[in-house]
Amino acid sequence: MAQQQLDPTDPSTAGPVSCDALAGYLRAQATEFLRSLRQHRETGGASSGSDGSVDAARALRRSARRISGSLHTFRPLLDADWSEGMRPELAWLSGTLAREHAYSARLERLLGALNRLSGPGTPAGFPAQAGREASTEPKGNLTIGAAKAGALLDRQLTLARTRAHSAALQALGSSRFHAVADSVAVLASEVPLTPTAAMADLRPSAAAAEGRLIDAVGTLPLLTAGHPYNAEALVHGLSADTAPQPQDAPWHQVRLLLRLHRYAREVLHGEECPVDPRLLGAGQALNQHRDAAEAASAAASAARTPRIAPATAYALGVLHADQRHEVEAARFAFQQCWQKEAVRTP
Amino acid sequence: MAQQQLDPTDPSTAGPVSCDALAGYLRAQATEFLRSLRQHRETGGASSGSDGSVDAARALRRSARRISGSLHTFRPLLDADWSEGMRPELAWLSGTLAREHAYSARLERLLGALNRLSGPGTPAGFPAQAGREASTEPKGNLTIGAAKAGALLDRQLTLARTRAHSAALQALGSSRFHAVADSVAVLASEVPLTPTAAMADLRPSAAAAEGRLIDAVGTLPLLTAGHPYNAEALVHGLSADTAPQPQDAPWHQVRLLLRLHRYAREVLHGEECPVDPRLLGAGQALNQHRDAAEAASAAASAARTPRIAPATAYALGVLHADQRHEVEAARFAFQQCWQKEAVRTP
Numbered sequence: 051m052a053q054q055q056l057d058p059t060d061p062s063t064a065g066p067v068s069c070d071a072l073a074g075y076l077r078a079q080a081t082e083f084l085r086s087l088r089q090h091r092e093t094g095g096a097s098s099g100s101d102g103s104v105d106a107a108r109a110l111r112r113s114a115r116r117i118s119g120s121l122h123t124f125r126p127l128l129d130a131d132w133s134e135g136m137r138p139e140l141a142w143l144s145g146t147l148a149r150e151h152a153y154s155a156r157l158e159r160l161l162g163a164l165n166r167l168s169g170p171g172t173p174a175g176f177p178a179q180a181g182r183e184a185s186t187e188p189k190g191n192l193t194i195g196a197a198k199a200g201a202l203l204d205r206q207l208t209l210a211r212t213r214a215h216s217a218a219l220q221a222l223g224s225s226r227f228h229a230v231a232d233s234v235a236v237l238a239s240e241v242p243l244t245p246t247a248a249m250a251d252l253r254p255s256a257a258a259a260e261g262r263l264i265d266a267v268g269t270l271p272l273l274t275a276g277h278p279y280n281a282e283a284l285v286h287g288l289s290a291d292t293a294p295q296p297q298d299a300p301w302h303q304v305r306l307l308l309r310l311h312r313y314a315r316e317v318l319h320g321e322e323c324p325v326d327p328r329l330l331g332a333g334q335a336l337n338q339h340r341d342a343a344e345a346a347s348a349a350a351s352a353a354r355t356p357r358i359a360p361a362t363a364y365a366l367g368v369l370h371a372d373q374r375h376e377v378e379a380a381r382f383a384f385q386q387c388w389q390k391e392a393v394r395t396p
Numbered sequence: 397m398a399q400q401q402l403d404p405t406d407p408s409t410a411g412p413v414s415c416d417a418l419a420g421y422l423r424a425q426a427t428e429f430l431r432s433l434r435q436h437r438e439t440g441g442a443s444s445g446s447d448g449s450v451d452a453a454r455a456l457r458r459s460a461r462r463i464s465g466s467l468h469t470f471r472p473l474l475d476a477d478w479s480e481g482m483r484p485e486l487a488w489l490s491g492t493l494a495r496e497h498a499y500s501a502r503l504e505r506l507l508g509a510l511n512r513l514s515g516p517g518t519p520a521g522f523p524a525q526a527g528r529e530a531s532t533e534p535k536g537n538l539t540i541g542a543a544k545a546g547a548l549l550d551r552q553l554t555l556a557r558t559r560a561h562s563a564a565l566q567a568l569g570s571s572r573f574h575a576v577a578d579s580v581a582v583l584a585s586e587v588p589l590t591p592t593a594a595m596a597d598l599r600p601s602a603a604a605a606e607g608r609l610i611d612a613v614g615t616l617p618l619l620t621a622g623h624p625y626n627a628e629a630l631v632h633g634l635s636a637d638t639a640p641q642p643q644d645a646p647w648h649q650v651r652l653l654l655r656l657h658r659y660a661r662e663v664l665h666g667e668e669c670p671v672d673p674r675l676l677g678a679g680q681a682l683n684q685h686r687d688a689a690e691a692a693s694a695a696a697s698a699a700r701t702p703r704i705a706p707a708t709a710y711a712l713g714v715l716h717a718d719q720r721h722e723v724e725a726a727r728f729a730f731q732q733c734w735q736k737e738a739v740r741t742p
Contacts, residue, residue, distance in 0.1 A: 166627070169635035196634040278624030279725030281512070287714050288542040289515035353710045360709035364699045367713020368633050375721055379625030 066251035080238035083113040119313040129242035153211035195361030256314040263307040275381040283378035305336035331387040339380035346373035412597035426584035429459040465659040475588035499557035541707030602660040609653040621727040629724035651682035677733040685726035692719035
């Protein structure tokens, strides 16, 4: 059976979509997974840290996420034992590979924010100069604080990144990883569909994924988020609870569900189908939300380092609040995107 | 000559407005000044701190600002030596009387913000409990930090307020003050107009005051301010400069010019004429801007207290950023009000 011709601009497909689209999509993602794995090995693997190796790791994560997401959304059409066994393994793999990149992106975001907060007069990359600047007048202690805060974050997040790098290296050499790679290799040639899958339509499963997204968005405080400067994101900025802020969780959940919805659309309409710019915008806002929330949390956590100078702690406090402010800005941006989306869909 | 009948709803008066309107306004403000001064003495004066005394001091400042502003706007119609001599004295008086109230309002704003930032779980008025909370687990050091920051701000701003109170008390007993009161008493019976004032029209001077306001608003970065979450207000949040942020100055200037414009409208249309709600909104936004900027500055200044704990400094950093965030919010609110104003005026 040939893959259905779908109108790439129309999200609601006229006719049923057969499971061939799913099988084709999973095979393509599995092939891409194996290709990037090969590329990763050829560019020196995780130990090299070269651009090629970083790109390959990113491509590996990208296809792992798409396979895992499709297994979840189209669960009823796939061999249950096989797909239930594979999903946690793919999640483990992409999680392990993502961590190193996440730490270096978080450090970059925090040092960028410290530079911005220090005003145009401060030289870029000042954390390296912390020692030198410490000799200036006491009046300039806030700048010294920013420099020391930068140096502290640099130390802590570089250490975390190095550990994540080793963990990724170890993971890629493990028998657990080889088992995942073998499963993906099988998937590249044969997708284990259920006996009744051939008669099934993919659209109800895709619609259910969209429904879960819409339900989750419905629980978000969008009215508040749409009101600029609502000061909600910083409400627990000084609370004693060191755990991630509970108010962020529903937004993180929507981010995951939006991703699943996007992948389901890729299955139905083909991966080349241009992404709806509003979905793209909403997704980017939620990525910003996640990154800012984690950066804010890293600043708060650095402030709990024993024996830091008050000026360092002050700078970390400003930085924490700045990133929580970015969390709030991301919620506003999401609300603006989603509003447009809702107007467009009748 | 009877005071012109003005349409209270129409800001552009059809015919010329004679200087009788100015003389009447100044006499009324001078009478109000003397009345509140009497009330202030009867309610126990500045030393009592009672509600009546606070209200009287506020009314005194209110009329002093209006007299001073009108002397400035309608300068060409008034005896130059007399009005040039009186303005700095009125500014000194209202400045001296305003300070005590400003410190207590600033403390209230900062403690309110600390409570909000500590989340719903923290009891209100926690600064008093700083000692008790210090005995909790180290994990809760951010809450301890908030409590200690509150106690520190309480100490510093209460001391500043007490000093301002003594200064106000001293000012009200000084011969300098009695000279101002005597000048105002003269004004209540006879306004020293220039010989040609009787033939003059008040409108050009009022229009010039409005022109100065519009010019000053034209220099504000309203395009940026109208874009929510532009993160401009915190740009110098960690700069070494301890002076008030230079980016705030044009906004403070517009605040003063908006006030002069409002008073000029009161002269032309009568004080009972309802204030244009958009001017009122813009003025409130600029008051918020000033209050938040000064609160942010107080938090930064408290963070420079020697030998404070890192947790205290961290909380003050969060607080500083929060108040700079409010500065940005106030600019956004002003932009929204002003936009409406511009649309209305053809």
